[in-house]
Amino acid sequence: MKKLTYFPGCSAHGTSEEFEKTVRMVMQRLGVQLEDIPDWNCCGATSAHTMSESLAYALPLRNLVLAEKLDNTTMAIPCASCYQRMKVTKIHMDENPELAKEINSTIIEEGTYQGKVAIKSMLQYCYEDVGLEAIKAQVTKSLAGMKLACYYGCLLTRPKAVTQFDSPEYPMSMDHIVEALGAKATDFDYKTECCGASFSISNSEVVLTLTSKILEMAKESGAHAIVVACPLCQSNLDMRQPGAEKHSGKKFDLPIFYFTQLMALAFGMPEKDLMFNKNIIPVEKALANIGKIEPEPEKSKKTKKAVEAESEVA
Amino acid sequence: MITLGLQEKNTLLAEVNKRSGANVLECYQCGKCVSTCPVSQYMDFPPREIMQLIKLGQKETVYMANSTWFCLTCSACSGRCPRQIEIPAVMEAIRHIAIEENYVNNTKKVKSIRKFHNIFLDMIKLYGRSYELRLMAEHNIRTRDLFKDMNLAPVALLKGKIPLLVKPVKSIKAIRRMFKLADKLEKKHQ
DSSP states (O other), rough: OOOEEEEEOOOGGGTTTHHHHHHHHHHHHHEEEEETTTOOOOOOOOHHHOOOOHHHHHHHHHHHHHHHTTSSSSSEEEHHHHHHHHHHHHHHHHHHHHHHHHHHHHGGGOOOOOOOEEEEEEEIIIIIOOOHHHHHOOOOSOOOOOOEEEOOTTTTTOHHHHHSSSSSSSSSSSHHHHHHTTOOOOOOOTTTSOOTTHHHOHHHHHHHHHHHHHHHHHHHHTTSEESSOOHHHHHHTTTHHHHHHHHHTTTOOOOOEEEEHHHHTTTOOOOOTTGGGSSSOOOOHHHTTTTTTOOOOOOOOOOOOHHHHHHHHO | OOOHHHHHOOHHHHHHHHHSSOGGGGOOOOOOOHHHOGGGOOOOOOOHHHHHHHHTTTTTHHHSSHHHHHHOOHHHHHOOOOOOOOOOHHHHHHHHHHHHOOOOOOOOOOOHHHHHHHHHHHHHHHHHSOOOOHHHHHHHHHTOOOTTTTHHHHHHHHSSSSOOOOOOOOOHHHHHHHHHHHHHHHHOOO
């Protein structure tokens, strides 16, 4: 079994428990053994880098140092925000040894940072390291009939210099994964628009405005549901969807799945383990489309943008 | 040359460039950042105007603007900037200087955002991890908006979306020491 260092992040114990659980289930099925960073701490999320530069580096650096105690070359992170903070810290520490030394002095009892572990988002790991063929090979219950809008949000693919993954404008990695599961990915223009992230609590009006647009465009793309790879995107689109409907005066009725929930479903894992009961917007209607296959239109109509983005990824 | 004269005296420009690693002078005011930014409509000055105000050395206006507090660091602007200016880094630099030099924007929205971040950091100092329930409750108390999101509470709690308890980091002492030392580093750089 392949080993992989794993940083669950705070939301794994809270709002994104279903992401956490299905990540573990799916990884085990794919032959990847997750090793948690011992006694990991919060990455500081938006708040640390908003208020203090030193803290914004120190919090992730402790995790990076602890991660080096495990004997793996790569770590994967399910949360897009944790992923971004950890990767930004790694890049700055690697580029600037003096800064690294200074920040390291705040956590010196944990060890000295060496910079030997590569950081990937869980989506990136699934796409690049596991690969579409290995995912396809595990599918026992195709999701054919389902149309899905894949939503990446901002931090998984931007800034390009940090993430070095997929297209910042029109990414396709998640689209390819859900298609490997048998579903159809819709042409969704708002896939990298920001959901309002941490304003969920402090400025929810902004979140309602932004998510309304995202939900509207997903609905327009013909999707039965939205697929995400970030806990904050999920809770803003799902928990705040009734609010967004009220705000915009439109009905969306779009359940929000984590891509790993759908992987586990397509791998034939028992539905009761996938925690669909945690979804605020009920999932049943969307899942009922599985198996209902429409006749293919004569020619697949992909927009110029999608074709361009695909060739860029390739 | 006038611009050179301006640059020599423009300590704002120098400080922002130094901290952000960006070169604000590169900005040619095309406005692509504004049309891309998901929150520019909430800002006193959208990113393009902030760039120009920095070039003009308008310290007070720049530091007091709500713009940097509204920036979500989504990096949509910098991805499309034809001059490849790291605008979110510029916004962050402004915010950090404003905090250090006590420029306080006390409008309701900015206060709410600032309080959220302060409570979040207090949580991490206490537990080493975020504690969503307490974060939401405390934000409501500190912004004196007790019933905000109360409609979400029953469904979130019933569905177990928001757990009642937090699992703290074991070596919480290390975390508190980190906070103390990071604070010292921050002061050293000012």
